[in-house]
Amino acid sequence: MTSQLVTRDLEFSYGNGPVLDGITLDIPSGKVTAIVGPNACGKSTLLRCLARLIVPKSGAALLNGTPLHRQNTRAVARAIALLPQSAEAPTGMRVIDLVARGRTPHQNPLQQWSDRDERVVREALTQVGLEDEADRPLSDLSGGQRQRAWIAMVLAQDTGILLLDEPTTFLDLHYQIGTLKLVRQLQQERDLTVVMVLHDINLAARFADHIIALRSGGIVCQGTPKEVVTKANIFAIYDLHSEIITGPIDDLPHVIPL
Amino acid sequence: MTTLVLRNRLLSARITSRIVVVNALLLLGVLAMLATGLLGGTFPITFSDVLAALNGTADQVTQMVVLENRLPRLLTALGVGLAFGLAGEMVQTLLRNPLASPDVIGFSAGAGLGAVMSVALIGTTAFVLLGALAGGALAATLLLALSWNKGLTPGAIVLVGVGLTVSLGVITDLLMTRLDANNVGELVKWIVGSLNARSWDDTGLIWAGLAAVAPLCFWQQFSLNRLSVADDVAISWGLPVVRIRLITITLAVVLVALCVATAGPLPFVAFVAGPIAHGLNGLPRPTLFSAALVGALVTLLADRAAQALPALFVLPAGIFTALIGAPVLIWVLILQSRKARR
Numbered sequence A: 001m002t003s004q005l006v007t008r009d010l011e012f013s014y015g016n017g018p019v020l021d022g023i024t025l026d027i028p029s030g031k032v033t034a035i036v037g038p039n040a041c042g043k044s045t046l047l048r049c050l051a052r053l054i055v056p057k058s059g060a061a062l063l064n065g066t067p068l069h070r071q072n073t074r075a076v077a078r079a080i081a082l083l084p085q086s087a088e089a090p091t092g093m094r095v096i097d098l099v100a101r102g103r104t105p106h107q108n109p110l111q112q113w114s115d116r117d118e119r120v121v122r123e124a125l126t127q128v129g130l131e132d133e134a135d136r137p138l139s140d141l142s143g144g145q146r147q148r149a150w151i152a153m154v155l156a157q158d159t160g161i162l163l164l165d166e167p168t169t170f171l172d173l174h175y176q177i178g179t180l181k182l183v184r185q186l187q188q189e190r191d192l193t194v195v196m197v198l199h200d201i202n203l204a205a206r207f208a209d210h211i212i213a214l215r216s217g218g219i220v221c222q223g224t225p226k227e228v229v230t231k232a233n234i235f236a237i238y239d240l241h242s243e244i245i246t247g248p249i250d251d252l253p254h255v256i257p258l
Numbered sequence B: 001m002t003t004l005v006l007r008n009r010l011l012s013a014r015i016t017s018r019i020v021v022v023n024a025l026l027l028l029g030v031l032a033m034l035a036t037g038l039l040g041g042t043f044p045i046t047f048s049d050v051l052a053a054l055n056g057t058a059d060q061v062t063q064m065v066v067l068e069n070r071l072p073r074l075l076t077a078l079g080v081g082l083a084f085g086l087a088g089e090m091v092q093t094l095l096r097n098p099l100a101s102p103d104v105i106g107f108s109a110g111a112g113l114g115a116v117m118s119v120a121l122i123g124t125t126a127f128v129l130l131g132a133l134a135g136g137a138l139a140a141t142l143l144l145a146l147s148w149n150k151g152l153t154p155g156a157i158v159l160v161g162v163g164l165t166v167s168l169g170v171i172t173d174l175l176m177t178r179l180d181a182n183n184v185g186e187l188v189k190w191i192v193g194s195l196n197a198r199s200w201d202d203t204g205l206i207w208a209g210l211a212a213v214a215p216l217c218f219w220q221q222f223s224l225n226r227l228s229v230a231d232d233v234a235i236s237w238g239l240p241v242v243r244i245r246l247i248t249i250t251l252a253v254v255l256v257a258l259c260v261a262t263a264g265p266l267p268f269v270a271f272v273a274g275p276i277a278h279g280l281n282g283l284p285r286p287t288l289f290s291a292a293l294v295g296a297l298v299t300l301l302a303d304r305a306a307q308a309l310p311a312l313f314v315l316p317a318g319i320f321t322a323l324i325g326a327p328v329l330i331w332v333l334i335l336q337s338r339k340a341r342r
Helices: A041-049 A073-077 A095-101 A117-129 A141-154 A172-188 A201-207 A231-239 B017-039 B047-055 B062-096 B107-122 B126-150 B154-177 B179-192 B200-227 B231-236 B239-262 B269-281 B288-308 B317-341
Strands: A005-013 A018-026 A033-036 A058-063 A080-083 A161-165 A193-197 A211-213 A217-221 A243-245 A253-257 B001-009 B014-016
Touching: A018 A041, A018 A058, A018 B107, A018 B179, A033 A041, A033 A172, A033 A201, A041 A193, A073 A080, A080 A141, A080 B231, A095 A117, A095 A141, A141 A161, A141 A172, A141 B231, A161 A172, A172 A193, A172 A201, A201 A211, A201 A253, A201 B062, A201 B269, A211 A231, A217 A231, A217 B126, A231 A243, A253 B269, B001 B017, B001 B200, B014 B017, B014 B239, B017 B062, B017 B269, B017 B288, B062 B239, B062 B269, B107 B154, B107 B179, B107 B239, B126 B154, B126 B239, B154 B179, B179 B239, B200 B231, B200 B239, B200 B288, B231 B239, B269 B288, B269 B317, B288 B317
Parallel strands: A033 A193, A033 A211, A080 A161, A161 A193
Antiparallel strands: A005 A018, A005 A058, A211 A217, A243 A253, B001 B014
């Protein structure tokens, strides 16, 4: 059974003014959802609430009907994995060390490398194409390979839900595309529910099934790329005049800013 | 690098062959230091003499040298070194900064001040451990309080900690000037650190402390290891990050207080243990066992150097640990500035 992640009247503030102002939404199960919006619209904060990193001021993010912050933390960690933005690994860490740490919610100080841990970590490494780099230090890898190692780490957590905070930041264009293609492929192979914060609405339109657009802590619109990416919506989200063209390869909408 | 897998019903772990070799060599080094410390020196003793002394059948002088002089001194140095190594590795890992060791960020200075104050106020050395514990805890609390509004970033903690070390040192110095000269000689131990004339009381104190605290440290290594990646990731793995921090700092304060009460601060032992251990075993932090062994080795070497000088120039072992520590400090600083420039 796939887990259901939803929010109800979610409010959050860092003190001065709400960052999230009454967000109610259902994350579609078994799909890739992209959260987009201008800077400081609350998209990363929303993801942090979904990841149980912060406790909302009122309302809640609920997993299968129970607020996340009232559930057992390890149980939540076996259901939801998070890849934070531009994470940096400690010096000297090898690929295998990082990916193996993804098993944490399934381990304890005595059982740190069970048969299952080893199998799941090997699978994750193979799926992201790093099986031959397992013993190399992360610092030796290219930017794209390093991001794949981090993705293998969250895969090793073996959860049904994957949260990615701007997985393409600081990557060259070809690595951005490579990373998002990998996310799409993993989502299909593992039937995952993926939620990612993306800066680039055109990448969101191309790689997500569902787009949630935020502005000033509220939802502007949500739906399929074709429903969300319209002239009127782009202006409502970004105050930006644009033309929308249909992508030549995949028939998806593409924003041309004016 | 070959990886060994240890797996049975009770335990499972992934170990590189390199760390097994490194730990074995470190252990061998420690044993060699203990053996040569017991047998060599100005009054040479054979192995059979040692066995006889332990059985109580040696002559009186040998009996005294082995049982009252060398054995307690070596075992105290060993225990203190292990404890400093553990404490240093834990705090450096927790704060993700090799500069942030308990002797750099004020824990040792606090424990030293507490120890000196307990002697100055009460007039006996009976409450030194309590004083050191209180002083260390006070230093840790001050450190957290003063760096709290800066978001507890590792950089802020190190800066505040260095300031704390200096300030607490000044208070200790002031206190010393108010005491009469006889006491001051005795008190220098808690300011510099010395392993001279250790008794079985000291040995008992540090080893009882280690027996109680070390298992908790090794249990904590699992969480500390995970926390070393990033706070957000650790929380998303279900780890209680704040609790892990508090427990780790508490364990480090207790270890440092035990060491200071037994042998004084021995500057830089906690600081050098981690960087040397990781240079040898090639693994990311934390590797508590390697760091503890390096701490022990450094302490035993410093004490050997202290004893090798002619009797006229008796210097406390703390001077020699500082001699070993200063170059490592410079090395770490160079590494860090190189990393920052990249």
